[in-house]
Amino acid sequence: MVQRRYIVQILALCSVFTLGSGLYNFTIPGQHPDPEAVAREVHRLVNVSVTRRHLLEDASNCATGNPIDDCWRCDPNWGNDRQRLADCGIGFGQYALGGKGGEYYIVTDPSDDDVVNPKPGTLRYAVIRTEPLWIIFASNMVIHLSQELIFNSYKTVDGRGVDVHITGGGCITLQYISNVIITNIHVHHCHQSGNTMVRDSPTHYGYRSLSDGDGISIFGSKDLWIDHCSLSHCKDGLIDIVMGSTAITVSNNHFSHHNEVMLLGHSDTYEPDTGMQVTIAFNHFGPKLVQRMPRCRKGYIHVVNNDFTQWEMYAIGGSGNPTINSQGNRFIAPFDRYAKEVTKRVGTDEKDWKGWNWRSEGDEMVNGAYFVASGAAVEVQYEKAYSVEPKSSAFIDQLVMHAGVLGDSRHSLGKWSAGPGDKTGLDSDDYDYSDDYDGATPTNSSPTYTLLFLLLMLSFCYLYVIPNVNFL
Numbered sequence: 001m002v003q004r005r006y007i008v009q010i011l012a013l014c015s016v017f018t019l020g021s022g023l024y025n026f027t028i029p030g031q032h033p034d035p036e037a038v039a040r041e042v043h044r045l046v047n048v049s050v051t052r053r054h055l056l057e058d059a060s061n062c063a064t065g066n067p068i069d070d071c072w073r074c075d076p077n078w079g080n081d082r083q084r085l086a087d088c089g090i091g092f093g094q095y096a097l098g099g100k101g102g103e104y105y106i107v108t109d110p111s112d113d114d115v116v117n118p119k120p121g122t123l124r125y126a127v128i129r130t131e132p133l134w135i136i137f138a139s140n141m142v143i144h145l146s147q148e149l150i151f152n153s154y155k156t157v158d159g160r161g162v163d164v165h166i167t168g169g170g171c172i173t174l175q176y177i178s179n180v181i182i183t184n185i186h187v188h189h190c191h192q193s194g195n196t197m198v199r200d201s202p203t204h205y206g207y208r209s210l211s212d213g214d215g216i217s218i219f220g221s222k223d224l225w226i227d228h229c230s231l232s233h234c235k236d237g238l239i240d241i242v243m244g245s246t247a248i249t250v251s252n253n254h255f256s257h258h259n260e261v262m263l264l265g266h267s268d269t270y271e272p273d274t275g276m277q278v279t280i281a282f283n284h285f286g287p288k289l290v291q292r293m294p295r296c297r298k299g300y301i302h303v304v305n306n307d308f309t310q311w312e313m314y315a316i317g318g319s320g321n322p323t324i325n326s327q328g329n330r331f332i333a334p335f336d337r338y339a340k341e342v343t344k345r346v347g348t349d350e351k352d353w354k355g356w357n358w359r360s361e362g363d364e365m366v367n368g369a370y371f372v373a374s375g376a377a378v379e380v381q382y383e384k385a386y387s388v389e390p391k392s393s394a395f396i397d398q399l400v401m402h403a404g405v406l407g408d409s410r411h412s413l414g415k416w417s418a419g420p421g422d423k424t425g426l427d428s429d430d431y432d433y434s435d436d437y438d439g440a441t442p443t444n445s446s447p448t449y450t451l452l453f454l455l456l457m458l459s460f461c462y463l464y465v466i467p468n469v470n471f472l
Helices: 002-024 035-055 067-072 082-087 123-127 271-275 376-385 393-399 447-464
Strands: 103-107 133-137 141-145 155-158 164-169 172-175 178-183 186-191 196-201 204-208 216-219 222-227 230-232 239-242 246-251 254-256 258-260 262-264 277-281 289-291 300-304 307-309 316-318 323-327 330-332 343-345 358-361 364-366
Touching: 035 067, 035 277, 035 300, 035 323, 035 393, 067 082, 082 133, 082 155, 082 178, 103 123, 123 133, 123 155, 316 323
Parallel strands: 103 133, 133 155, 141 164, 155 178, 164 186, 172 216, 178 222, 186 230, 216 239, 222 246, 230 254, 239 262, 246 277, 258 289, 277 300, 300 323, 307 330, 316 343, 323 358, 330 364
Antiparallel strands: 196 204
């Protein structure tokens, strides 16, 4: 009996130690076993596309060197084969199927009057279905949500060819699902909502507490791709990815007019987020952004070939020891001499973060910007691992020239409410949604570029005096 008791105690101790070690090597569904290989494959695809563009340089060539766009945009009949887009993904979210293989669903009704029993023809009716659907829109429309829009798995929301805006309560919630693609949608002026019943499937609705007011909230989900969207003016984050979410690509988007842009990770102590893997590629981080582009807590984050057109506090931040792999980006620092650093270790002493693996390769630093790398012992191994040379920031102009929503006139649609009594952290004048970004990145020598810097500097001066800006 004594021996049996000792055996039980030993087994219990072994279980405890196994669980403890598992916390430091947490594997979640969808996590890639070799994130470095995924990063190398992104570079290979960019190299192939850029090389093809130069080889085929002529007046009829539509290639940009952007491997996602070149995969489908050069086909003049792309509208007859929309689901081809699902084969064009790169990075950690490349396996997102969306509604591939499913039927097409056409949204004809922009209303959102009943969140428990949504009407056929509305976007809400489509995204809660259980079957795969490729959702398109019959015409230009503004969808003002009354509550957060909760998706089911295997959905593509495809706004190509029309001008679709999603705003209001919520806005988009991807919670404990997989295989979603969202492309070519404006998401802006999202405010808090909740404390009511909302349907999340044809057979279930339930009580939703107060939401944060994110543009896109990703919670415990995998195999997701957010592409060619324009996001701005939300209550909390533009995109928040938390609670063990992984296998995600955020590409070709345009971000503007916001404080806390993108959060990756629930908390510094939430161990499932160590399995988070996110690719952030070909995005334009545009005017009036303050911080979190992104702010990472754990996991492996590949930030590649993005254009950062100034920030107010910092561009890339983190805590909790994330791996940050920054390659071929252009960082344009603000004129504030105290905000030139690209990176920020949030609430962490140098003795604690100096071993974190934060790497910069091929990044272009403009106007005094600088990247504080760490984890030098790993950097040597990292440099030797690359058999494919990462494309430098010299290609940024062509890679991000079409960032944001494609093919719309970007005209002003008038005043947008941030919700009853709510604010987004910006001046009231900024509620006038006028996304006049034309998709082209200004060159360093352009007079327009210089004027833009001066205007942004004035804007930053006004923003600095706002007492309630959240600096973390």
